[in-house]
Structure formats: structure tokens, C-alpha cells
Amino acid sequence: MNNQYLFILNEEGRRVTSYVIGVHGDTMEAVKSYAAEQFPGKATLEGGEEEQHLFVDEGKVYVDGKFVDYVPSAAETQAVQLTALDANYSTQLNALKDQIIVASTVDQDEDYAKELRQQRQDLQTEYIEKRGAL
Numbered sequence: 705m706n707n708q709y710l711f712i713l714n715e716e717g718r719r720v721t722s723y724v725i726g727v728h729g730d731t732m733e734a735v736k737s738y739a740a741e742q743f744p745g746k747a748t749l750e751g752g753e754e755e756q757h758l759f760v761d762e763g764k765v766y767v768d769g770k771f772v773d774y775v776p777s778a779a780e781t782q783a784v785q786l787t788a789l790d791a792n793y794s795t796q797l798n799a800l801k802d803q804i805i806v807a808s809t810v811d812q813d814e815d816y817a818k819e820l821r822q823q824r825q826d827l828q829t830e831y832i833e834k835r836g837a838l
Contacts, residue, residue: 709756710735713747717765718774720746722756785838793831800824 710732712720720743729735732750739748749755749766758764764771776784800820807817 707753707756708732709751710739711749711751711755711759711766712739712743713749713766715747716774717747717767717772719759719766722759782838786835789831789834789838793827793834796827797824797831800827 708725710723710725710728712723714720723729723735723739725732725735729738736748739746755771758771759766763774765774766772800823804817804820804824807813807820
């Protein structure tokens with residue numbers, strides 16, 4: 705199948721969406737008119753299966769008339785790193801919290817619960833330091 709597409713691009717040249725002739729309009733002009741209503745002022749690119757593949761499968765962006773690798777911004781990279789760090793420490797901190805509850809209430813072992821509380825406090829301090837560094 706050889707679909708013809710109209711790609712809607714953001715300011716960075718990343719594909720926002722694709723419209724297909726025959727689905728979103730019978731002609732490229734009809735598709736362009738529809739796209740202009742949905743995404744006024746956005747850049748567009750006409751293309752086929754190859755361009756769709758470059759955008760969707762390879763994650764390319766269209767800049768200055770050519771496809772190039774997408775390079776995430778510093779803010780995007782930081783957001784990914786923070787999300788991973790948060791998930792990692794959240795899991796560890798919750799596990800320690802559960803162990804403290806069991807040690808304190810079920811086992812009634814306050815010495816062990818105190819040791820676990822200190823481990824949790826140390827882990828929280830480490831987490832805050834690492835998060836601050838990002």
C-alpha cells in the first residue's frame with residue numbers, strides 16, 4: 705500500500721500527527737484544508753510511507769528540509785532522569801516503610817524498627833541530594 709500523508713509538525717520538526725489521503729480527505733488539498741482547521745499555523749510536510757517510517761519508526765525530526773535524529777532538550781533529559789530517580793527511590797522508601805511497620809507492630813522489635821528508620825532516613829537524605837544534583 706502506498707499511502708500519501710500530510711504530516712503536521714511542531715516547532716522542533718517533530719511529527720504531531722499524520723493525515724492520510726482517502727481517510728481524512730479525497731485529495732491533498734482537502735486534507736490540507738482539514739489539517740489547517742485542526743492545527744492552524746502548524747508546519748506541514750507532504751510525504752509517503754518512507755517519511756511515515758522515518759517519523760514513527762525511527763523517531764526522526766524534519767529540520768531545514770531534511771530528516772535528522774531527534775536530540776532531546778536538556779529539560780526533557782532532566783525530566784526523564786527525575787522520573788526514573790523518583791520511581792527508584794519511591795520503591796525503596798516504601799519497602800522500608802513496610803518493613804518498619806512489620807518490625808514495630810507485628811514483630812514488636814523496636815531495636816530493629818529503629819535501625820530500619822535510620823536506614824530510611826539515610827535513604828531519604830541520599831535521594832534528596834541526588835534529586836538536587838539533577
